[in-house]
Amino acid sequence: xxxxxxxxxxxxxxxxxxxxxxxxxxxxxxxxxxxxxxxxxxxxxxxxxxxxxxxxxxxxxxxxxxxxxxxxxxxxxxxxxxxxxxxxxxxxxxxxxxxxxxxxxxxxxxxxxxxxxxxxxxxxxxxxxxxxxxxxxxxxxxxxxxxxxxxxxxxxxxxxxxxxxxxxxxxxxxxxxxxxxxxxxxxxxxxxxxxxxxxxxxxxxxxxxxxxxxxxxxxxxxxxxxxxxxxxxxxxxxxxxxxxxxxxxxxxxxxxxxxxxxxxxxxxxxxxxxxxxxxxxxxxxxxxxxxxxxxxxxxxxxxxxxxxxxxxxxxxxxxxxxxxxxxxxxxxxxxxxxxxxxxxxxxxxxxxxxxxxxxxxxxxxxxxxxxxxxxxxxxxxxxxxxxxxxxxxxxxxxxxxxxxxxxxxxxxxxxxxxxxxxxxxxxxxxxxxxxxxxxxxxxxxxxxxxxxxxxxxxxxxxxxxxxxxxxxxxxxxxxxxxxxxxxxxxxxxxxxxxxxxxxxxxxxxxxxxxxxxxxxxxxxxxxxxxxxxxxxxxxxxxxxxxxxxxxxxxxxxxxxxxxxxxxxxxxxxxxxxxxxxxxxxxxxxxxxxxxxxxxxxxxxxx
Numbered sequence: 268x269x270x271x272x273x274x275x276x277x278x279x280x281x282x283x284x285x286x287x288x289x290x291x292x293x294x295x296x297x298x299x300x301x302x303x304x305x306x307x308x309x310x311x312x313x314x315x316x317x318x319x320x321x322x323x324x325x326x327x328x329x330x331x332x333x334x335x336x337x338x339x340x341x342x343x344x345x346x347x348x349x350x351x352x353x354x355x356x357x358x359x360x361x362x363x364x365x366x367x368x369x370x371x372x373x374x375x376x377x378x379x380x381x382x383x384x385x386x387x388x389x390x391x392x393x394x395x396x397x398x399x400x401x402x403x404x405x406x407x408x409x410x411x412x413x414x415x416x417x418x419x420x421x422x423x424x425x426x427x428x429x430x431x432x433x434x435x436x437x438x439x440x441x442x443x444x445x446x447x448x449x450x451x452x453x454x455x456x457x458x459x460x461x462x463x464x465x466x467x468x469x470x471x472x473x474x475x476x477x478x479x480x481x482x483x484x485x486x487x488x489x490x491x492x493x494x495x496x497x498x499x500x501x502x503x504x505x506x507x508x509x510x511x512x513x514x515x516x517x518x519x520x521x522x523x524x525x526x527x528x529x530x531x532x533x534x535x536x537x538x539x540x541x542x543x544x545x546x547x548x549x550x551x552x553x554x555x556x557x558x559x560x561x562x563x564x565x566x567x568x569x570x571x572x573x574x575x576x577x578x579x580x581x582x583x584x585x586x587x588x589x590x591x592x593x594x595x596x597x598x599x600x601x602x603x604x605x606x607x608x609x610x611x612x613x614x615x616x617x618x619x620x621x622x623x624x625x626x627x628x629x630x631x632x633x634x635x636x637x638x639x640x641x642x643x644x645x646x647x648x649x650x651x652x653x654x655x656x657x658x659x660x661x662x663x664x665x666x667x668x669x670x671x672x673x674x675x676x677x678x679x680x681x682x683x684x685x686x687x688x689x690x691x692x693x694x695x696x697x698x699x700x701x702x703x704x705x706x707x708x709x710x711x712x713x714x715x716x717x718x719x720x721x722x723x724x725x726x727x728x729x730x731x732x733x734x735x736x737x738x739x740x741x742x743x744x745x746x747x748x749x750x751x752x753x754x755x756x757x758x759x760x761x762x763x764x765x766x767x768x769x770x771x772x773x774x775x776x777x778x779x780x781x782x783x784x785x786x787x788x789x790x791x792x793x794x795x796x797x798x799x800x801x802x803x804x805x806x807x808x809x810x811x812x813x814x815x816x817x818x819x820x821x822x823x824x825x826x827x828x829x830x831x832x833x834x835x836x837x838x839x840x841x842x843x844x845x846x847x848x849x850x851x852x853x854x855x856x857x858x859x860x861x862x863x864x865x866x867x868x869x870x871x872x873x
Contacts, residue, residue: 379391400446515568546574568595614680617688617721794838
């Protein structure tokens with residue numbers, strides 16, 4: 268299933284009550300509620316069809332507390348690729364029926380069964396193989412792969428037509444199913460870590476029992492390691508689909524060749540300490556004193572493969588070499604849970620949650636938060652995540668503890684954890700992203716440098732304010748923080764003066780605090796020298812949160828008392844205009860010059 272939180276989409280107050288019950292089994296789910304009908308919704312919508320289609324296009328699992336037909340009609344224009352659609356489940360408002368509609372083998376059947384157990388009913392699973400044989404042959408359980416999915420459709424048709432099956436090898440999930448096994452079946456299922464003999468009447472399943480250990484020189488080309496592994500597996504007759512993970516020493520946690528190899532195989536990359544690999548020395552086929560002098564263990568490829576395969580594992584393929592890389596393969600007696608071994612690379616996602624409303628949070632950010640095991644940030648920002656923070660380790664800090672937040676986030680990621688450093692708005696606009704890179708530059712800890720760092724944008728306060736007001740950022744604009752805590756006032760004043768002289772629309776961040784009010788007054792005075800007194804000023808407070816307000820005043824009337832630290836201030840340029848609305852309010856916009864262009868075009872035509 269996708270990393271995105273499921274959408275519990277509700278149309279009625281009765282459905283809202285059921286959605287609250289289902290949160291017990293779907294703790295990360297977001298409740299999408301029809302405006303005016305559903306209380307305590309995480310996301311409020313007006314158009315049911317548009318909301319369902321948006322969630323579907325995001326790849327978000329959908330649980331619609333609505334009639335199945337209503338969901339089908341809403342999604343009908345989008346239903347095209349059964350292999351790419353997210354799970355869609357319909358639940359009756361009274362909790363009496365649960366029906367997986369789409370993506371049965373992509374998580375919908377499993378999702379429906381979880382909901383059904385919570386409601387004390389049976390899920391109406393309609394997939395033929397699931398119903399007749401209590402098994403989904405094209406969606407094997409974790410740790411298993413179907414090696415020839417292209418043959419599944421014909422195989423399933425023959426099976427449903429009454430053909431018997433013989434099995435080569437062992438797999439409890441198959442032997443305990445309702446499949447018609449006989450020793451002389453016309454169909455066959457083969458279970459093996461080898462390449463097998465796939466065909467139209469034989470499905471081949473590969474258990475994840477192979478541990479692939481690798482080593483390489485720093486900067487080895489990914490293609491070299493990939494070719495070494497491919498040729499090694501081919502020579503041994505082993506299937507890449509039986510590989511549980513790519514394993515190496517921890518100093519290779521950021522090695523592109525190793526990471527690309529794991530991604531290409533579709534498996535985790537996991538890393539052991541030198542001490543853990545050194546413990547495997549008695550089992551190595553090719554211990555090396557040179558390797559020990561360089562990295563502190565007598566073998567990386569063989570040691571990593573054996574450490575992953577466990578004490579009962581055995582070395583199938585001893586160390587093989589290319590010019591700059593090595594690999595080895597070990598066989599484990601059971602499925603290898605790669606994620607439980609060694610440590611991962613460690614990742615730090617610096618995420619922006621937008622101003623606060625979940626509807627303004629990007630799917631990329633949401634997925635990163637769900638993947639993370641640790642959340643770090645200002646306590647209020649962590650609270651705004653709502654259900655997404657369920658089950659996560661919280662590391663909450665106060666305002667003013669920015670460097671402490673970033674250090675903790677980096678340390679946690681350096682331990683191999685997946686960490687989200689949570690910012691409001693956009694993390695690159697007066698937030699933590701810059702400090703992350705500043706500390707990476709300032710400090711010398713090599714473990715920090717091996718972390719996978721990504722910055723994921725969010726909707727900034729200035730964008731949200733502009734959208735609420737109309738289009739005040741329609742032409743050139745700039746942002747200036749009025750906080751002189753980190754930047755001398757002389758520098759800030761020079762920037763305000765330049766923005767005033769350049770006639771930019773200006774967004775002021777950190778405009779005032781309890782002890783700092785003179786800066787906004789001084790900035791407004793500078794701007795008044797260069798633009799009209801009736802220039803529109805937008806005061807946007809608490810956007811996307813309870814207590815949201817949007818006020819427009821003239822520049823001549825702007826005073827610090829109108830503003831607090833939760834307010835972003837947008838000051839128009841000399842060109843910014845007001846447009847009367849039918850409800851008595853106004854839209855604010857800054858033209859780009861299309862009127863002049865149209866006038867010139869008319870004059871040229873004349």
